[in-house]
Amino acid sequence: MKTVVSVISFYKNVGQTTLALLLGHGLADYKRNVYVSHIRSRSLMMESYLGVKNIVDNTMTPAQLVKLMKQDAIKPTEIEDYCKRVYDYLDVFTPCTTNFSDEDMSFLIDFLLSSELNYDYLVFDIDKDLNDEASQKVIARSDIIVVAVPPNVNHIDLVKEGLEKNKKLFKNKMIIVVCMRYNDKVMKLKGVAKRLGIKGVYMLRDNKWVTWASNAGKLSYMYMKGKIKDTAVIDVYKDTVTIANAVSKARVAINKKRVK
DSSP: OEEEEEEEOSSSSSSSHHHHHHHHHHHHHTTTTTTESSSOOOOOOHHHHHOOOOOGGGGOOHHHHHHHTTTTTTTTGGGGGGGEEEEEEEOOOOOOOSSSSHHHHHHHHHHHSSSSOOSSSSEEEEOOOOTTTTHHHHHHHHEEEEEOOSSOOOHHHHHHHHHHHTTTTTTTTTTEEEEEEEOOOTTHHHHHHHHHTTTEEEEEEEHHOOOHHHHHTTHHHHHHHHHOTTTTTTTHHHHHHHHHHHHHHHHHHHHHHOOO
């Protein structure tokens, strides 16, 4: 049974795309099949961070995929053929083309949410406004909401307002809060949690190599370097594993409730 995860933020340039991709890597290390994508028809950031290239085979283009879906000529389990395998058990769908519209992406998302798939997790980078119809559709069907917040006192207060404002939208969802570019000299995790009025907050520590990997299209490479205990990035790897573990535990709890 698939678990749908929405990664959101209340600000631009917080790092939610980075978080969504790293979370996908962390979940894939549990040997669970993971699908990562976004809401917009195209995510230049996701393309850049992974260093993905245009699909050359015109018979396998994203637009062709939607055409086949509308003709009932493709099985849900064949979606993976149109994704990019960027890591073991991890597929990313990010159309590197201009002929794939928001309507096409919306149709694909509907197809994914309503179908039985080979994926254990569907992770969406909510890269549109939370009030957007497509964003609300995915969030409504999500089991877990991962919120990316900056370690800034003023921003954290506004995040609290955002969570309260969207309380109805997030109702009955597991909420996991991640402090991005975390630096304990700026603010302690306990202080962030207290200010937000929640029990706990996770972190993705500030590390210059995340910026390098994103700009160089080497995010997967950076994650793998952390996995083999490269001291330059092992902190990012450990933080990612901790966040993925929290999502995995939330999935187990959710599935237990479903069984009941």
